[in-house]
Amino acid sequence: MTWLIIISMAAVVFVSRHLLLEPKIPIRLSKNTLTFLSYSAPAVLTAILAPIVFVPEGELAISLYNPYLTCALVATVLAYITRNTLLTTVLSMGLFFFLY
């Protein structure tokens, strides 16, 4: 069962990455589909990260004593100001492991 999941997931992921690189595939994505898809990266990534930050122990933790939240806020400010991926991740992770 595990192998079925792994191989099926691999197929889904690979097809999504490779499909539109094939010259023989005529692109028929409408403008609306493209617009909708353009929101997929921010929406999906946010939906994954938000519970990690706000609900670390299974309960809502909006408090400065929640290191996930404080460090995520620091990361947000760093990312906004510097727009530098490495600086943002390294500094906020460093602070997190210091606080945690």
Add this chain to the structure above:
Amino acid sequence: MSTTQSISIPTSKMKSFLSGALAVMPLTIAVIPWGILAGSFALEIGLTAVESQAMSAIIFAGSAQLVALGMIKAGIGFSSILITTLLITSRHLLYAMAMRSQISPLPLKWRLGLGFLLTDELFAISNQAHGGDTPAQYQFDRWYALGGGLTFYIGWNIATLLGIVAGQSIDNLGELGLDFAIAATFIAIVVPTVKKPSILVCVLVSLILAVVCAVFAIQAGLLIAAISGMAAGMAYAKLTNEGIFDTDTDTPCADIAPTKEDTL
């Protein structure tokens, strides 16, 4: 410059390969805690060491792997896992679309190889390489992309292996807060993409719904939050007549605009 590429790889290709490897190095380092988590978490929920490594080696999609592991742990069925994977991976359709004009003319082995390696990180460094230029304005370097993609692949798999090895000897690896690495990386990727009010709306709706669903332990939370966020962003853009393709950014949608001949 040598043209005898059958004998040795010409130095210019090697140079491109290495500069791609170097460009992706910061992101590769940032993904290490995340890879360790993927390896140790897989073991923790009952996968064998081989299965755990195979996830990283064959699927090669960090967020999809971790979300799927969480779903396997929660006893969620096969079809729900695949639907969620499809949603999480749907952003790659857009990356491929944006890079179509450069990669689709390459030979099949290159298309398959770069397609397999096309991650958020490879897309990010491929865009950095040409600054603000549109794809038509710069020379796509396949060796640069291969160097970046392969380096990231190897880094991800070594980190996973570390997680598997550590997970076998150290208990409670999951309690070290490695999951913050995911949050930090995604914040670093998402924040700079918020260049329009509609994207902010999308992010906020997705964030609030994801938190609400997590608090009430709703299993389909990721699907609900992400699809609602996408719909809210699109609705806001339509209602306010916001420009869909902003031309001076390096977001995927901006890169698609110049390849109009493809969309017709």
